[in-house]
Amino acid sequence: MSRTKKFLFASICFIAASGFGSMTAAVEYEIVVENMIPGGAETGQPMTPPVAVVHGPGYTLFAAGDMATPGLELLAEEGMTDDLVMEAESDPDVYQVVVGDGPFVDAVTFMIEGNPGELLSLVTMLARSNDLITGIHDITLPCCGDSMAYVDVDVYDAGTEENTGLVAHIPFYGNTFVGPDEENPIAAITYYEVVDDPDYGLLEYEFPPSARITVTALDPSPAEQDTWGTVKSLFQ
Ligand SMILES: [Ca+2]
Numbered sequence: 001m002s003r004t005k006k007f008l009f010a011s012i013c014f015i016a017a018s019g020f021g022s023m024t025a026a027v028e029y030e031i032v033v034e035n036m037i038p039g040g041a042e043t044g045q046p047m048t049p050p051v052a053v054v055h056g057p058g059y060t061l062f063a064a065g066d067m068a069t070p071g072l073e074l075l076a077e078e079g080m081t082d083d084l085v086m087e088a089e090s091d092p093d094v095y096q097v098v099v100g101d102g103p104f105v106d107a108v109t110f111m112i113e114g115n116p117g118e119l120l121s122l123v124t125m126l127a128r129s130n131d132l133i134t135g136i137h138d139i140t141l142p143c144c145g146d147s148m149a150y151v152d153v154d155v156y157d158a159g160t161e162e163n164t165g166l167v168a169h170i171p172f173y174g175n176t177f178v179g180p181d182e183e184n185p186i187a188a189i190t191y192y193e194v195v196d197d198p199d200y201g202l203l204e205y206e207f208p209p210s211a212r213i214t215v216t217a218l219d220p221s222p223a224e225q226d227t228w229g230t231v232k233s234l235f236q
């Protein structure tokens with residue numbers, strides 16, 4: 001077989017695999033995470049780089065009532081993503097993990113790939129806190145062209161560090177890997193306070209507002225539509 005023919009053969013196999021394999025991605029999704037907590041960088045809650053996971057029903061990123069995994073604990077207390085990403089990537093029911101930019105006080109946009117019907121979970125830390133997170137979990141990816149917005153998503157206490165509200169325990173102020181542990185299940189929270197901000201003293205937060213997360217399935221590119229038109233015509 002000549003070199004050219006081998007390459008052509010490989011290309012055809014790849015198209016077939018990406019079209020019909022259940023684990024391969026067919027649709028691009030735009031994810032927008034908007035930080036709706038007032039105050040900006042001055043008195044608000046910067047959000048750390050969000051971790052987005054495309055998965056099946058056997059995987060859970062977080063859920064109220066569960067204990068946080070070690071990877072989620074590190075994200076919730078320090079905003080660090082590496083361990084959570086490794087945990088997710090080692091799970092057989094996880095198809096893709098993407099980390100967005102951050103920290104941000106306005107909004108961040110990034111792309112993921114998945115298939116309609118697969119599940120999406122996303123988590124980010126509120127950086128001016130002991131162990132607060134926000135995000136969505138186990139939402140079903142929409143079909144091509146559809147968009148879904150999740151408004152005022154819940155804020156959760158990850159249950160791994162006591163809510164002292166002390167600057168000395170909060171990574172936003174440069175104080176990492178400090179703060180008394182707690183061992184509680186993840187629970188929705190509606191109020192948090194920083195008690196000794198050097199400029200403002202007491203900073204109070206009521207949730208909502210929290211974050212708005214929009215998931216949009218992009219239409220396939222014209223090239224992909226052509227491919228599908230060709231494939232469909234084979235079966236007519
Ligand atoms: Ca806590």
Ligand SMILES: [Ca+2]
Binds near residue numbers: 171176
């Ligand atoms: Ca801490």
